[in-house]
Amino acid sequence: xxxxxxxxxxxxxxxxxxxxxxxxxxxxxxxxxxxxxxxxxxxxxxxxxxxxxxxxxxxxxxxxxxxxxxxxxxxxxxxx
Numbered sequence: 639x640x641x642x643x644x645x646x647x648x649x650x651x652x653x654x655x656x657x658x659x660x661x662x663x664x665x666x667x668x669x670x671x672x673x674x675x676x677x678x679x680x681x682x683x684x685x686x687x688x689x690x691x692x693x694x695x696x697x698x699x700x701x702x703x704x705x706x707x708x709x710x711x712x713x714x715x716x717x718x
Contacts, residue, residue, distance in 0.1 A: 642673045650681035651694060657685060658696035661705040668712045676709065677717045686718055 645667075647660035660676050667674040684690045685702060694702035709716065 640673055642675075643667050644675050644677060646677045646679060647682040647685070648678075648680045650684045651690060652681050654694045654702075655696035655699070657682060657694055658699040658702060658705060661702070661709055662699055664714050665705070665708055665712060668714055675715045675717065683718050686716070 643664075645660040645664050647657060649656035651657070660678075660682075664674045664676050678685060685694060685706075688703075691702040691706055696702075699705070700708075
């Protein structure tokens with residue numbers, strides 16, 4: 639059986655650290671060769687706007703723009 643994970647994000651600029659978590663965790667799962675996808679709801683939907691993503695930088699994590707680029711490069715689907 640193939641493992642599959644779906645991470646849901648609900649935070650955006652209202653909590654930058656929590657906003658980064660689905661992306662960081664999905665990247666980690668992908669490196670473990672787990673099939674993974676990300677879903678964004680509520681405030682998190684705005685992270686898909688370049689001008690909003692550029693303002694989000696969670697404590698202890700890379701900037702959102704960098705995380706988004708890594709997620710896209712890894713081929714991880716993002717559902718909005």
